[in-house]
Amino acid sequence: MRKGMYGKLTMLAVAGVMALSGCGNSGGDTGTAAESKGETTALAGTETEKALEEASQGEKEPSIGRTDIISANTSDIRSMDPQVGVDSPSATLNRHIYNGLVKIDENREVVGDLAESFEMVDDKTYKFKLREGVKFHNGEELKASDVKFSLERAKTMPKAMSNASAINHVSVEGDYDLTIHLSRPYPSLLYVLNDTSMKILSEKAVTEAGETYGEEPIGTGPFMFKEWVPNDHWTLVRFDDYFDGPATATSITNRIIPEGSARTIALETGEIDVILTVDPVDAANVEANDELVLESWPSASVEFMAFNTTKKGLDDVRVRQAITYAMNRQEFVDTIVEGRGEVASSFIAKTLPGWNEEVQPYPQDLEKAKELLAEAGYGDGLDLKMYVSGDVRNRTAQVVQAQLAQIGVNVDINVYEWGAFQDAINAGEHELLILGWTNTTCDPEYSVTPLFHSKNCGMNGNRAYLRDEKVDEMIDAASMETDREKRLQTYRDLQVRLNELCPWVPLYYKSNMVGRRADLKGFQFNKNTALHYLGDCYFEE
Numbered sequence: 414m415r416k417g418m419y420g421k422l423t424m425l426a427v428a429g430v431m432a433l434s435g436c437g438n439s440g441g442d443t444g445t446a447a448e449s450k451g452e453t454t455a456l457a458g459t460e461t462e463k464a465l466e467e468a469s470q471g472e473k474e475p476s477i478g479r480t481d482i483i484s485a486n487t488s489d490i491r492s493m494d495p496q497v498g499v500d501s502p503s504a505t506l507n508r509h510i511y512n513g514l515v516k517i518d519e520n521r522e523v524v525g526d527l528a529e530s531f532e533m534v535d536d537k538t539y540k541f542k543l544r545e546g547v548k549f550h551n552g553e554e555l556k557a558s559d560v561k562f563s564l565e566r567a568k569t570m571p572k573a574m575s576n577a578s579a580i581n582h583v584s585v586e587g588d589y590d591l592t593i594h595l596s597r598p599y600p601s602l603l604y605v606l607n608d609t610s611m612k613i614l615s616e617k618a619v620t621e622a623g624e625t626y627g628e629e630p631i632g633t634g635p636f637m638f639k640e641w642v643p644n645d646h647w648t649l650v651r652f653d654d655y656f657d658g659p660a661t662a663t664s665i666t667n668r669i670i671p672e673g674s675a676r677t678i679a680l681e682t683g684e685i686d687v688i689l690t691v692d693p694v695d696a697a698n699v700e701a702n703d704e705l706v707l708e709s710w711p712s713a714s715v716e717f718m719a720f721n722t723t724k725k726g727l728d729d730v731r732v733r734q735a736i737t738y739a740m741n742r743q744e745f746v747d748t749i750v751e752g753r754g755e756v757a758s759s760f761i762a763k764t765l766p767g768w769n770e771e772v773q774p775y776p777q778d779l780e781k782a783k784e785l786l787a788e789a790g791y792g793d794g795l796d797l798k799m800y801v802s803g804d805v806r807n808r809t810a811q812v813v814q815a816q817l818a819q820i821g822v823n824v825d826i827n828v829y830e831w832g833a834f835q836d837a838i839n840a841g842e843h844e845l846l847i848l849g850w851t852n853t854t855c856d857p858e859y860s861v862t863p864l865f866h867s868k869n870c871g872m873n874g875n876r877a878y879l880r881d882e883k884v885d886e887m888i889d890a891a892s893m894e895t896d897r898e899k900r901l902q903t904y905r906d907l908q909v910r911l912n913e914l915c916p917w918v919p920l921y922y923k924s925n926m927v928g929r930r931a932d933l934k935g936f937q938f939n940k941n942t943a944l945h946y947l948g949d950c951y952f953e954e
Contacts, residue, residue, distance in 0.1 A: 477951050483685045484689055485679060485685045487669075487671055496566065499608075539592065541592070542590055609944075636652055661948065677695040697751070712923050714852070717919045718813060727797075736820075742757070749809050755922050758770070760917060763922050768908075779819055796825065799843070801834070802828065806847040865888065891903035932952060933950055
C-alpha cells in the first residue's frame with residue numbers, strides 16, 4: 414500500500430535492514446513481532462541493532478517544497494465521465510480521479526486496484542472481492558453495487574460498449590463481493606478492465622447529476638476535481654482520504670497549449686513543470702537544456718491515415734490501395750517525428766503481443782498507383798477532404814497532400830479544434846483523417862475490435878466505417894479463443910486481411926516523449942499506456 418513519499422522511503426529502509434538481519438531464517442525463532450515493529454531493546458549490542466541504528470541515521474526524508482504541479486498537454490479534455498472521455502487528454506485526467514477493479518503493473522501483469530482479490534472461476538465467470546473502507550470523493554463508501562452499476566452502464570455507452578460487450582450481467586453478493594458473468598469466453602477481460610472506460614463510478618453521484626455528470630465527477634482516485642476552464646486548463650486537488658494513502662502532490666493543474674514550441678518555451682521558463690506530449694521537433698531542444706529532462710519510450714500506439722470507406726471513390730479498394738502505393742512512409746518518420754520512431758508496418762503496435770512482423774508496408778510505387786486509379790475509373794484524378802486536429806497532424810496532412818498530388822489526388826486539409834474534430838469524424842463527415850490509437854490494455858484485442866468491427870462504426874471507434882464479414886468473423890473468433898497461441902495467430906492473420914483491404918495507411922510507430930524540469934521529483938513515466946501519473950511529483954526546498 415502506497416503511503417506517500419515519506420512512507421515509501423521508510424519502508425525501503427526497513428526492508429533493507431530485514432534483509433541484512435536474515436529475516437525468515439529457518440534455523441530459529443528470529444522473525445518475531447518485535448523485530449517487525451522495530452522494537453530492538455532486547456537486541457542491544459547485536460549486529461542487527463547496529464544496522465537498524467545506521468539505517469535510521471542514514472535515512473533522510475526529502476525536504477519537500479512546492480507540491481502544486483503544473484503540466485501541459487496538446488488538447489482539451491472531452492469529458493470527465495470516463496465512459497465518455499476515452500481520448501488521451503481525457504484519459505490522462507480521469508486516470509487521477511478514478512480507479513478500476515484491477516490495473517496493469519509495470520511488468521504488464523494484472524493486479525488488484527479496487528479489488529482486493531479476484532479469480533477466474535471458469536471462462537465466463539470472474540469473482541472479485543473489494544477492498545473495504547474505500548471512499549468516493551463525496552464521502553460515500555464504495556460498494557459492490559457501484560461496480561455493478563458502472564459495468565452495466567458501460568454496456569449502454571457508445572465509447573465503452575465495445576469493451577463491455579461480453580459482460581452479460583454483474584451479480585452482487587453483499588457489499589464487497591461480486592461476480593462478472595460473461596455471455597461468451599473473453600480472455601481479454603482482466604486487461605480490458607484497466608481501460609479508462611471501465612473505471613468505477615459512484616451510482617449515487619451519476620444518478621443525481623444525470624446528463625451533467627461529466628462536468629463534476631466523483632471518483633475514488635487520489636485527486637478530486639476542482640475546476641475546468643474549457644480550452645484553457647483543468648485543476649485537481651489531493652483527496653486526503655484516498656485508500657492507498659494521500660498523494661505527494663497537493664494539486665495538479667494542466668494547461669492546454671496546442672502549439673508544441675509554446676509548450677517547450679513554457680517549460681524552459683519554468684511556467685510549467687512537465688509537458689505530457691513533447692512534439693518531435695522540440696525534443697532536441699529539451700535534450701540540450703541542462704535544466705530539463707526528456708523521457709522517452711516506444712509507444713503502444715499507431716499513427717495512421719484512415720479512409721472513410723463509405724465515401725465515393727474510397728469505397729473501391731483499388732483506390733485505397735492506389736493511395737497507399739503513392740505514399741512514402743519513411744518521409745513521415747524523417748520529417749514529422751525527426752527520426753524518433755519507425756515506419757508502421759501493420760495495424761497493431763510493434764510493442765504488443767500479436768503484432769505480425771511478416772506484414773510489410775506497401776512500397777511507394779507511383780506507376781502502380783496510377784494504374785489502380787485508372788482501373789477504378791479515376792484516371793483523371795480525385796478530390797478528397799482531409800480532417801485533422803493539432804499542429805503535428807496538420808504537418809502530417811501536408812506531407813500526405815504533397816505525396817498524393819503526384820498521382821492526381823488533390824487533398825483539401827481541414828483543421829479543427831479537438832472537440833469539433835471528434836464530433837465531425839464521429840458523424841462520418843470526413844473522407845480522410847489523421848489520427849493515432851493508443852492501446853491502454855496491453856492486449857491486441859483492443860487494437861482491432863473498436864477500430865475495425867462493423868458494430869463499432871463511427872463514435873465507437875471504427876472511423877474507417879469498414880464493414881467486412883471476414884474481418885468481423887476473425888475478430889469475434891480471436892476475442893473468444895482461450896488458447897493463447899491460437900488467439901495471437903488469428904490476430905496475425907487478421908493483419909494480413911486488413912493489409913489487403915486498406916482501411917488505413919499505418920504511418921509510423923512513435924515514441925512517447927515527456928519533457929520535465931530536471932528538479933521535478935517523483936514523476937512516473939507509464940511505459941505501457943502513456944497515461945502518466947503526476948501524484949508523486951514534488952520539488953525539494
